[in-house]
Amino acid sequence: MFNTLPASALEFADWSWAQIQPYYTDLQNRPLTADTVNAWLADWTGLEQRLQEAVTRMSIATTLDTTDTAAVTRYHTFLQNIVEPAQVTENALREKLLASGLKPDGFEIPLRNMHNEAELFCEANIPLSTQEQKLSNEYQAVIGAQSVQWEGEEKTLAQLKPLFQSDDRALRERVWRAISERHLADRPRLNELWQQFMSLRKQQATNAGFGDFRSYRWRQFARFDYSPADCETFHAAIEKVVVPAATRVYERQKKLLGVDSLRPWDLDRDDTYPPSRPPLKPFTNVQDLIDKTGVILHQVDPELGAYYDIMKAEGLLDLENRKGKAPGGYQSSLGFVKRPFIFMNAVGIHDDVRTLLHEAGHAFHWFEASRLPYFQQWNYGAEIAEVASMSMELLAAPYLSEKHGGFYSESEAAQARIGHLEHILLFWPYMSVVDAFQHWVYTHHDQATDPANCDAKWGELWGRFLPALDWNGLEDARVTGWHRKLHIFEIPFYYVDYGLAQMGALQVWRNALSDRPAAIRQYREGLSLGGTRTLPDLFAATGAKFAFDAQTLGGLVDLIESTIRSLKPA
Numbered sequence: 152m153f154n155t156l157p158a159s160a161l162e163f164a165d166w167s168w169a170q171i172q173p174y175y176t177d178l179q180n181r182p183l184t185a186d187t188v189n190a191w192l193a194d195w196t197g198l199e200q201r202l203q204e205a206v207t208r209m210s211i212a213t214t215l216d217t218t219d220t221a222a223v224t225r226y227h228t229f230l231q232n233i234v235e236p237a238q239v240t241e242n243a244l245r246e247k248l249l250a251s252g253l254k255p256d257g258f259e260i261p262l263r264n265m266h267n268e269a270e271l272f273c274e275a276n277i278p279l280s281t282q283e284q285k286l287s288n289e290y291q292a293v294i295g296a297q298s299v300q301w302e303g304e305e306k307t308l309a310q311l312k313p314l315f316q317s318d319d320r321a322l323r324e325r326v327w328r329a330i331s332e333r334h335l336a337d338r339p340r341l342n343e344l345w346q347q348f349m350s351l352r353k354q355q356a357t358n359a360g361f362g363d364f365r366s367y368r369w370r371q372f373a374r375f376d377y378s379p380a381d382c383e384t385f386h387a388a389i390e391k392v393v394v395p396a397a398t399r400v401y402e403r404q405k406k407l408l409g410v411d412s413l414r415p416w417d418l419d420r421d422d423t424y425p426p427s428r429p430p431l432k433p434f435t436n437v438q439d440l441i442d443k444t445g446v447i448l449h450q451v452d453p454e455l456g457a458y459y460d461i462m463k464a465e466g467l468l469d470l471e472n473r474k475g476k477a478p479g480g481y482q483s484s485l486g487f488v489k490r491p492f493i494f495m496n497a498v499g500i501h502d503d504v505r506t507l508l509h510e511a512g513h514a515f516h517w518f519e520a521s522r523l524p525y526f527q528q529w530n531y532g533a534e535i536a537e538v539a540s541m542s543m544e545l546l547a548a549p550y551l552s553e554k555h556g557g558f559y560s561e562s563e564a565a566q567a568r569i570g571h572l573e574h575i576l577l578f579w580p581y582m583s584v585v586d587a588f589q590h591w592v593y594t595h596h597d598q599a600t601d602p603a604n605c606d607a608k609w610g611e612l613w614g615r616f617l618p619a620l621d622w623n624g625l626e627d628a629r630v631t632g633w634h635r636k637l638h639i640f641e642i643p644f645y646y647v648d649y650g651l652a653q654m655g656a657l658q659v660w661r662n663a664l665s666d667r668p669a670a671i672r673q674y675r676e677g678l679s680l681g682g683t684r685t686l687p688d689l690f691a692a693t694g695a696k697f698a699f700d701a702q703t704l705g706g707l708v709d710l711i712e713s714t715i716r717s718l719k720p721a
């Protein structure tokens with residue numbers, strides 16, 4: 152009967168639950184044996200692909216035009232009428248597969264994850280996670296409402312950010328203080344929200360039978376391949392080999408600015424990155440961004456370049472900033488046509504070039520992994536996903552100059568590359584503050600429920616990992632940095648993933664420095680395994696070691712620093 156399913160996700164999107172349900176019922180009723188399991192999985196995949204693509208396309212539509220209320224209604228109606236009942240049935244199908252005891256090829260890891268989900272399932276936690284989602288929305292509302300009066304006009308904090316690229320230090324300090332004052336005005340409200348988050352999280356862990364939220368969260372993320380102790384090893388390695396290198400970056404920044412100490416208004420994102428001076432202007436129209444990125448990607452690898460050409464030809468890139476578009480950038484995977492889609496808000500800055508290369512890496516991952524036969528195999532974790540994207544930023548970097556058909560003069564390209572490599576060095580210490588803070592929070596529940604103790608811990612960690620920055624006299628702003636990290640409020644423990652992925656990406660890049668075709672071959676091989684292997688195996692397949700230690704990290708830091716020395720900036 153499955154050959155009567157619609158031939159496109161668009162058509163499927165118009166189906167009612169009454170039309171769809173018989174297919175699920177058929178899967179539920181069919182006998183499952185070693186002989187039938189492959190056809191059963193293939194049929195389930197056919198159904199899931201259409202459902203997944205329909206819902207993804209509807210979700211994309213809501214971001215392309217946020218004023219399109221019909222698109223929002225359509226999306227929400229589909230979630231409610233189709234996706235919710237489908238989820239209940241899919242849970243039953245998962246249980247059917249687990250109960251069969253069958254182990255289809257390439258299903259070892261998907262089965263492990265299914266077992267995990269079944270074990271974690273706890274009815275009492277469903278309303279709690281809805282409450283948690285509401286708290287997240289409140290957090291977003293508090294942050295989203297932050298604006299300041301600047302020269303007689305109300306400005307959002309994002310609108311003021313470009314001023315940090317000004318040469319006028321007194322101006323930068325004024326902007327920074329205005330923003331900081333606005334942040335601190337929300338301190339009591341954010342502390343209150345924090346306490347609500349803490350008690351909800353503790354309750355969820357208890358309901359699911361865990362002693363603390365950290366061990367519960369670990370299982371929720373299916374982190375079977377590394378432990379909290381590995382994260383602590385990673386923090387210590389970063390303190391030992393990255394912090395001194397980051398301090399050297401800050402020393403160079405001080406010289407560049409001609410200042411005695413680096414104050415927060417000499418930095419940009421997260422109060423840790425120096426902004427690029429002068430700002431790079433890679434393109435003025437988005438077609439240029441699209442075309443030149445294509446030229447660059449073809450030089451990284453002709454076949455990856457060909458994937459990108461498909462996206463271009465099929466209209467799968469929506470990159471220009473327009474009124475009504477949702478903010479930010481993302482890559483989405485269309486399950487039925489097996490194509491990626493990239494959404495951005497490009498305005499002509501270097502960050503747009505970096506973001507497109509990053510999202511292209513995610514897109515290539517999907518091209519490769521979606522060749523696997525069953526949808527359960529297409530689920531890969533954030534750690535390997537970010538290896539795919541961060542590697543592409545590094546692999547493409549040598550082709551950014553006009554000489555290679557890219558965007559910049561030689562010296563501008565060098566400036567862009569130095570900035571990128573310095574950001575990598577500065578990210579790890581900041582990541583360690585964010586991650587170590589959360590390890591402490593969720594293993595010291597009672598203490599961490601008091602925001603004053605959180606402030607003290609954040610301040611202590613900031614001193615440990617970012618000692619080169621001068622926050623003298625700005626103590627309140629310094630210790631409340633955790634208020635400004637949305638991951639801490641909304642997606643606890645999701646952050647170390649980026650740090651681990653960067654380790655993998657740098658190794659892929661290092662391989663490419665000695666033999667690019669071989670390195671790209673391995674990279675693609677690793678991505679093509681989707682979620683069918685453990686994390687150490689996936690890393691190994693891309694040519695990288697899944698590691699936390701100071702020795703591996705130190706080798707990568709040396710490579711970054713020697714590359715920075717070899718580049719001549721503007």
Ligand SMILES: [Zn+2]
Pocket residue numbers: 509513536537540
């Ligand atoms: Zn990413």
